[in-house]
Amino acid sequence: MSGPRPVVLSGPSGAGKSTLLKRLMKEYEGVFGFSVSHTTRNPRPGEEDGKDYHFVTREKMQEGIDNGEFIENAEFSGNMYGTSKSSIEDVQAQNLICILDVDIQGVKNIKKTDLNPIYISIQPPSIEILEKRLRDRQTETEDSLQKRLESARIDMELSEEPGVFDMVIINDDLEEAYEKLKSVLIEEIEKVQDAKK
């Protein structure tokens, strides 16, 4: 049985992926399911294990990777991140649109699989605005912030390469970015809504 196409949301840390995603999942309850990644980083205040991430040790994560449990994994800003096969299967079993929030390494690795998602990149208006958003979020140490900005420069360049993403959305005005995101996804959203009727 073929379900709705998954969606890969990528873009620099701090570009606004989670902000847009939370809004989308709230407006379209019962349409999307979030693929809960594994990470070795510490939880931020308010983050829940099993909901935002599966927070694990490096040893546990490496064991899962060695056992072939992940479709992709990457090192980002000094921590490991990865998408387990079961996190996607859990969502697809419910016939929901599976959303993956991954970095650019994840995008490249998912392209080698048969997942066939819609690839969307969320980009900040500029590196200066990104830095301000990350600083204002108050989640990073200076070291982690600098690593994230370094990765962001690479990500911003790669997002301009033709054929990598189906759509690149500049998240300057949040309302406008959200409307663009909805417009790319509306066809898949309506398929899921029709199937529920």
Ligand SMILES: Nc1ncnc2c1ncn2[C@@H]1O[C@H](COP(=O)(O)OP(=O)(O)OP(=O)(O)O)[C@@H](O)[C@H]1O
């Ligand atoms: N359009 C916007 N204008 C101003 N601030 C924004 C906008 N979009 C998001 N933000 C703010 O920027 C910060 C980073 O956003 P968010 O956490 O959603 O980014 P992210 O891409 O999910 O980052 P990460 O990959 O690190 O999880 C948040 O504090 C959020 O409230």
Ligand SMILES: Nc1nc2c(ncn2[C@@H]2O[C@H](COP(=O)(O)O)[C@@H](O)[C@H]2O)c(=O)[nH]1
């Ligand atoms: N390749 C993967 N990247 C992932 C995954 N889960 C999240 N991410 C990306 O990591 C950075 C940092 O996230 P943060 O929550 O620590 O701010 C961000 O770009 C995410 O998109 C994953 O499973 N694989």
